[in-house]
Amino acid sequence: MNAAEKTNNPPPGISGPGDSPQMPAKLSNIVAAMVDAVIIVDKRGIVRFVNPAGETLFGRKAEEFVGKSFGISLVEGHPTEVDITRKEGERITAEMLAAPISWGDKSAYIVSLRNITERKKLEQLKDEFIATVSHELRTPLFSMRIGVGQVVDGIQGGLSPNQKEILSLTLGEIDRMTRIVNNLLDVSKIETGRIQLQKSFIDIAAVIEKTANHFDGAVREEGLELKIAHGRDIPRVLADPDRIGQIISNLIGNALQYTLPGGKISVEVHSERGYVRCTVADTGVGISRPDLSRIFDKFTRLGNNPKGNSCGSGLGLAISRILVGAHGGSIWAESEPGRGTSVSFRLPDYKNENLFRECLRDEIAKAREAKEEIGLLGVRLEKADALKEQAGEKTGLFLEQLSVLSGEMLSPPVLLWCLKNSAEFIGILRGKTGEKAPEDLLSRLRKVQFLLNGKPVDLELSVAGAGGPAGDTEESALLGLLRERLRETKPLSVSSRRKRSVLVTDDNKEVVHLINRLLERENIKCLNAYNGAEAMEIVSREIPDMILLDLVMPVMSGYEVIECLKRNPRTANIPLLLISAHDIDEMKLSKSASGFIPSLAKPFSMDKLLEIIRGALKTELINISC
């Protein structure tokens, strides 16, 4: 027994009033010598204890800590990363874990921290390295592909059968290498959150067939049989066709690797209870129970590859899992060693109302737990017959695409389910009541004209929202309320034929008259107001596409008008142009509204005014090709 063990002195780091318990000497040695920082924080957030490693981590002595506020919010249950500025100003990143502990007779938290600054630097370097190398490899691969591809296709003259075969094989190897490089690039993009999906409603059976057909040659070479089957009436799913192709390629590729000659691979697509499920099954060597739980992990390749060649990067299934997740679906595998393996993934049918209601119930429950709000955004197509006349059999496809585009018009984008035979688009907004979203969407739609295969289409769309605190909300009541509001709301005409209107607000009648004459020639409707109050009255009746606003006016000034407009979500997004003979009082303006509001000082040229108005009223053309 040495001197340190015999002592009863409080170990270094404990100070403060005598509420700290005695720590047995051995334990106190452990805490004192640990490389991880250990800090005790009481329920009020005050530090009660810091070990020497903690002093090193923060670059402060215990006396500077204890009795003061910890200053970092604690999260129980899982590690979090926190940025810490040391005493000398150096910034580090630490991983923090907190757990409850009783400290004397009170409850407190034990917090352990580890400096991970080095680790994070390495991770970032690794990500940059992968991205750069993959990028560098893609260029020569592209060169090679263009070169070999055009020769194989005979663009540079005829080939002997042997020449054609050899070059076809080479092309296949180039593609294989491209896939591996793409996988690496994907992984680094996914890790840094940079992946982007181009979703539309697709015929998944067709995508799967097309992808599977690519494997015909390889399947025959391996002496296997590939069968594709799909149920009837598979609904179109909202997905990125290239990514679905990528997932299927990955699954079939794996099946090829692990199935010996004479075996069978089957690809099936079925519609099940609101989901579309796709299964790739093989009669291969199978996967053992313990391995089965690991196959979706990154860089995992199983050792029992019967064909010996270790091709692939071990990333395919990991990427597939992430891609399926990004589509709102799930992926799983079943296997019997020696008999075969089947990997299935399912994607939600975003046109299925039962599934929608189920998801809505789920979201309400989750929002309730988090004490959040929940809302719905709805868009309804009115006068569907008019559209059917123009679009014919493409109507359904057109509307599906429209639902995707409409959802993307919001920031952040909202996933809109395509319900009631595509005449109704509904999105679930968690954490919001759905108050702002309809107005944001409407202000976007006012500036847009849709084209179907290049030809203008006139649409009448009702947009509405409903929502509230999740605690008071029930699924069918919320949906019913939204549908009622959609019925009651006045539809917006999304059409180039809708006459644009400009609210002209100025106490100078001459100016108003001049602007009226100017805009009439442009076929723009003028709404006139001679003071702020009149302007607000007009706005309450009809939303103009733009407002020209003088600032100094009787009754209600332009500044007050701006304040009113910005307060109401219905009017906050209307383009404004300030026309003022006086200098703009920037202080007053910034109190009414944040952000930039364009202005044109009087006297201004009519040409300039017209240019600005034309720019603000410019319609964005969005083409939907079916």
Place this chain on the structure above:
Amino acid sequence: MNDSPVPKKILIVDDDRSIVSVLTFLLKGTGYDVISASSGEEGLDWLGVARPDLIILDITMGGIDGFEFCELVKKYGTFKDIPVIFLTAKDTMGHINQAFELGAADYLVKPVDHRKLIATVQKYLPSAALQAEA
């Protein structure tokens, strides 16, 4: 109607020599005439000498990059109707939007299948003097 129509001329601007070589073979093999530049500056030089019917343009180049080149081309009256097709490894929405805002006719992301490249070129330059035999 001409008996032997003059082949349409394509200008490729890309600093990667291998890509320029294989693309030249490909486009000539499909019946187009090809001139190439390995930098934006060289591309502008070419424009002074010969008027291409189509431009295939990379983005990342030293000196004048693809966006600057496109902007310059679209500014001058004589050249602004020439269709510009971007062919680049950059695939973010930001780059794509910028290209279309500068007046690009199309945007292809490397690596692209050679058949798709030909199909896109033919969309903007329909008649090739000689058709390739598949």
